[in-house]
């Protein structure tokens with residue numbers, strides 16, 4: 001059950017949960033005590049020297065009243081103190097649990113396989129980490145306390161009722177089964193509606209996220225009105241989902257109120273008649289009438305609690321669903337840390353993306369010796385980047401083997417593998433931080449001199465120092481304050497700083513001008529010694545110096561060799577080269 005799973009997240013905070021529960025219960029006991037004191041006070045003014053208090057030893061009615069006044073003061077003070085304590089403790093617990101959920105969820109998302117992210121919208125994930133966790137926090141803040149306090153009042157008030165009059169106790173309790181049945185009915189009706197509300201909230205977040213990220217495209221196509229309408233339509237769906245939940249939750253309180261009224265009237269009239277007949281003392285009658293309210297009114301708040309509970313559980317199910325998503329690519333027990341020297345082998349590797357009907361790579365065989373530079377060229381969609389994704393172990397090949405230094409890639413610890421590959425991918429991502437920090441991300445131990453050296457090798461230093469704040473310039477999310485070529489050079493510097501034995505550049509210099517690219521090539525030559533380099537480029541001038549160039553077509557290597565050999569072969573590479581150099 002969702003609630004138990006949520007509560008099991010509170011393991012480790014058991015002591016505080018018990019203390020918070022005690023505070024909730026004591027507060028409730030203090031809360032119902034004044035009603036009993038009112039009854040006793042009525043008894044004092046009516047029976048004076050024969051009152052209940054007089055029997056305890058305080059005979060003077062005035063003194064009895066002073067005593068009751070003093071007790072009332074203590075009770076109110078106690079109630080206030082315990083209210084402070086339960087609120088503080090439940091809220092602190094809610095904070096701890098929501099924090100744990102958020103951080104665990106985030107950690108889990110980060111570990112998910114790349115294929116998981118292909119079907120997910122960032123908006124949905126952010127809405128789970130933000131909105132759903134907050135929703136759950138709201139329930140945890142007050143929900144547990146509300147439930148405990150309702151139970152406490154039923155037990156404590158019930159005890160007083162049964163002590164005074166069993167008949168009236170049964171009458172006062174009669175609406176409770178109706179209320180509980182109503183609550184279950186409400187819960188069953190509300191559950192799917194709140195699930196729908198959470199789903200719609202996720203869709204809104206997703207649409208807004210995408211649109212803000214793509215605002216330049218929206219503007220360039222002057223689609224602002226269209227997009228506003230689209231967001232408005234999704235927002236309308238959210239409103240409609242909420243309206244349907246509101247209808248059912250709003251009906252709950254009035255229905256409960258009528259049930260409460262029945263119990264109250266029964267005590268009021270039957271108890272009154274008993275008092276008139278002399279079967280019930282006036283003070284006791286007063287206590288019962290006031291206590292019926294104390295017994296039944298909390299059930300009215302149950303509607304809000306149930307509402308909060310349903311919303312909270314709908315959110316919890318989304319959070320737990322995310323946490324239950326299996327991680328397919330992970331280290332197995334025998335995975336080792338290996339110091340790679342840069343030998344790479346692929347044997348008969350065939351790989352198909354789940355969503356595709358045909359394989360992206362077919363029977364690929366590749367041998368790269370440590371220190372060599374290899375390049376992959378070929379038409380768009382031919383499978384070049386997919387080779388890299390397999391080397392990074394983002395995906396798992398359905399057939400064949402990938403080895404590094406003779407060790408199966410699955411037997412290498414993922415952190416060890418990825419930390420020894422410097423990848424500059426097509427989709428470069430910079431963090432919303434300073435340029436310095438973005439480069440240093442490649443190696444957090446790197447000194448300032450090392451960061452500058454990497455930037456110089458990547459031909460980035462010159463443009464960085466010309467910026468207003470130099471290395472301290474903050475780049476916007478995805479580096480929007482920089483040009484495409486500048487972003488690529490920062491990403492390259494970041495990868496170089498990692499000083500990896502394997503460096504993979506997937507269209508890493510596609511956006512820089514020819515002159516800068518030539519300078520980067522010269523830098524790369526300097527650092528290529530003892531390092532395996534894999535290049536992917538459409539611009540063939542980038543790859544002419546590679547030891548081996550592999551031409552891919554439809555997921556197959558159709559030609560391999562050095563630039564000169566491939567030109568001599570007069571095959572596909574020759575054709576591509578001729579097109580690019582204007583020979584055709």
Ligand SMILES: Nc1ncnc2c1ncn2[C@@H]1O[C@H](COP(=O)(O)OP(=O)(O)OP(=O)(O)O)[C@@H](O)[C@H]1O
Pocket residue numbers: 118353354355356360378379380381382383384385386387426
């Ligand atoms: N995440 C994915 N899910 C499903 N199919 C994919 C995915 N990524 C790539 N593909 C498909 O796999 C094939 C190979 O894609 P890949 O990105 O490896 O090509 P590429 O040669 O690197 O192309 P480009 O030069 O355009 O970068 C393409 O048909 C592509 O549609």
